[in-house]
Amino acid sequence: MKVAELAKSLGTTADTVRYYSRLGLLKPAKSVNGYKSYSNKEVSRLKFILSARNLGFSVVDIKEIINESEDGKSACPLVRSLIKERLEETEKQFQAMLALRGKMSSALSRWEEMEDKAPTANMVCHLIENFEQIKKT
Amino acid sequence: MKVAELAKSLGTTADTVRYYSRLGLLKPAKSVNGYKSYSNKEVSRLKFILSARNLGFSVVDIKEIINESEDGKSACPLVRSLIKERLEETEKQFQAMLALRGKMSSALSRWEEMEDKAPTANMVCHLIENFEQIKKT
DNA sequence: ACTTGACCTGTGTCTTAGACACAGGTCTAA
DNA sequence: TTAGACCTGTGTCTAAGACACAGGTCAAGT
The missing domain is CATH 1.10.287 (Helix Hairpins)
Incomplete structure (x- = not known):
């Protein structure tokens, strides 16, 4: 899945997806042509991020939340x-x-x-x- | 009048005064030691700027307003x-x-x-x- | 095979209104 | 004159993306 596809499928912009990727909230694989490639796991992760943003969390908040959950807590x-x-x-x-x-x-x-x-x-x-x-x- | 004096006399910070000076809203003279030197005219101008900010105008707005008035209009x-x-x-x-x-x-x-x-x-x-x-x- | 054009990409820069850091200058008291 | 306190200008940083741009990709047409 390319940046713009992912963005459109969840009603956001490619720039936003790139921004989250830059911050490490999303971790796309690199496809052969150098484009970022997003898996299904990234889709649900982006969905989570957008929900949290919508509730007033900052992206830094979200990063902390994700970190916590990646530690299994x-x-x-x-x-x-x-x-x-x-x-x-x-x-x-x-x-x-x-x-x-x-x-x-x-x-x-x-x-x-x-x-x-x-x-x-x-x-x-x-x-x-x-x-x-x-x-x- | 030095930056910090001006700032304190109107209840704002030296950084704010410097910022307005950088944008050209205030035009301090240079004193011999290189410090910016503010006249009484700058005091009333800063007073104006602070009032306008307080009313919700952006600094760009304020710049336009000042430009207009400096054209005599x-x-x-x-x-x-x-x-x-x-x-x-x-x-x-x-x-x-x-x-x-x-x-x-x-x-x-x-x-x-x-x-x-x-x-x-x-x-x-x-x-x-x-x-x-x-x-x- | 080649070319055109449309679309897509990553990277870098810009936005607000100041706050903060920092290296160095100034000034007053000893 | 020297120490210490305070002050200065300049440069960088902030939030959350939007925007510009040079170049890459891809399908259709030749």
């Missing part, structure tokens, strides 16, 4: 602990985005009723520069 | 149009994070009641590999 405890960390991070980012979204949308609506101003020596754009101050009034 | 129309784009992007990412957060937290709670399993030839971790399927039942 159960990866489940590691998986539980990693998702706890990732979820906390996601929660933080989520809150940050929530706040940012609010700020942006309030800026957008407020700026629509404000006039244009030409720049001065110490002001690039009064919309931005006065945003926080106005908020306080 | 009002940057306000550009600013309005850019924030509209950025807000849309933020909204998309926000929805994606919302969905991800849900998936992760449901995985976390469900996995706590599931047993560990050793890996097999075609399974790295049953928690991950069975997650979507279980969901459908």
Whole structure:
């Protein structure tokens, strides 16, 4: 199986497959013409990787998980602990985005009723520069 | 004013100031000893940059905004149009994070009641590999 | 056998917004 | 003047692939 075949069969891109191969998550054999050749085992491994990515694990996480399982150990405890960390991070980012979204949308609506101003020596754009101050009034 | 002074006075890091200088957003003079020297004008410019970053503009956006204003034009129309784009992007990412957060937290709670399993030839971790399927039942 | 063109490949570079490392310069107190 | 503390610019690194590109492969047509 060539790179593009594998990629298409699981709904991803050849670049992604190559990336995982570069990192050692997939270990294709070299066929005679120098192309990377993927076996059925690689197919299910890629399927696993994509599921894990979809759940928010990083590729480094996934590498660790695979390493653990290749040592014959159960990866489940590691998986539980990693998702706890990732979820906390996601929660933080989520809150940050929530706040940012609010700020942006309030800026957008407020700026629509404000006039244009030409720049001065110490002001690039009064919309931005006065945003926080106005908020306080 | 040296890099670290400027940075501290506005609550940011020297690396950030250097980064903006590298991109040409700030244009420090060279003092005799080779150090970058920032004037009062740079202070208010950095203040502007930080406000804009805080509102979700990218540094490239900010560069365009500054360019516009240095041509003597009002940057306000550009600013309005850019924030509209950025807000849309933020909204998309926000929805994606919302969905991800849900998936992760449901995985976390469900996995706590599931047993560990050793890996097999075609399974790295049953928690991950069975997650979507279980969901459908 | 040969050639054309379409498709495929691996490798290397690019992206964001800074953080970090590091070799060396500066400056103040002793 | 020397030690030590602090500061500097430059170069490299990050995540997760996307993209560019020179060259290889392969089936159809001649």
